[in-house]
Amino acid sequence: MAASFSQVKTITAQSFFLSALTINRMLASTVFKQTKGNGSASNKALKTTPFGRSDAFTRGGFAIMPHATAPLSLMLCAKEAKLNFPDDVDGDVLRRLEESGFDFLKPTTIDFNVDFDYWPPHPDAVSKLKQFAGAIEIYEPDGEYSGYILFNIHQILSYKLVIDTQENVTSLVAEYGGVCESWGVLS
Structure with missing residues (x-):
């Protein structure tokens, strides 16, 4: 009997990719057998990709299917697998998010805070952050809290x-006394 994804305790990046690739190919094969070649992929020529041979059913290792997107196999694999995060502060936050049911497959807005040794921050530091992140928000000190700059991605x-x-x-921003070591998401 083959192991199910619920029996897997630890997933490495390589095993996750290989599982997703295998599922993609199985799904593509099933879908294209049912459509008898009437799906959206019609080029039957074999091509060479960095991932090996590719035919009409795959591009770069991910299946092209008429009615299912490639991330479907990633979602199937990831829903059953428990993510493995390093044992540090950031890993702890990610584990708590996972336990609360956070969806790691959907893009989300992530807020990052940049703190400075001296306030106000140097204008060049502000300029560099704007170049890096686009929009930023500057929060002035308010008695209890020191000021910081927030940006999100x-x-x-x-x-x-x-x-x-x-x-x-x-x-x-290190040369201006800046450090980015806190972040958060709304879950």
Whole structure:
């Protein structure tokens, strides 16, 4: 008997990709057998891709199906698998979001805060943040709290996205006493 996704305890990025790729190919095969070639893919020529051979049913390793999108297989795989986050503060937040039922497959707005050693922040730091993020909001100190700059991005939330964004922004504003080490989403 083959293992079901509910029996998998830990999923690595590679096993997740391979599972999604396998499901995509199975779904594509089923759909195209039922449509007898009348689906949206009509090019039967074999092509070489970075993922190996590709035929009319696949492009770059993801299936082209007449009535089902490629992310369908990712959703099927991810719904059954428990995500595995590193054991740090950001991983803890992501685990709590997962436990509360947060949908990690849909793009969401992620707020990032940038704190500064000195207020107000240097104009060059503000300019760099505007170039990086587009729109920013500046929150002045209000007695209890020191000031900060907030920006947001709208993407699929992942540990890598959070860490990379914090590191990139911190390196942009570090020379001005800035650090990006807090973020949040509305769940």
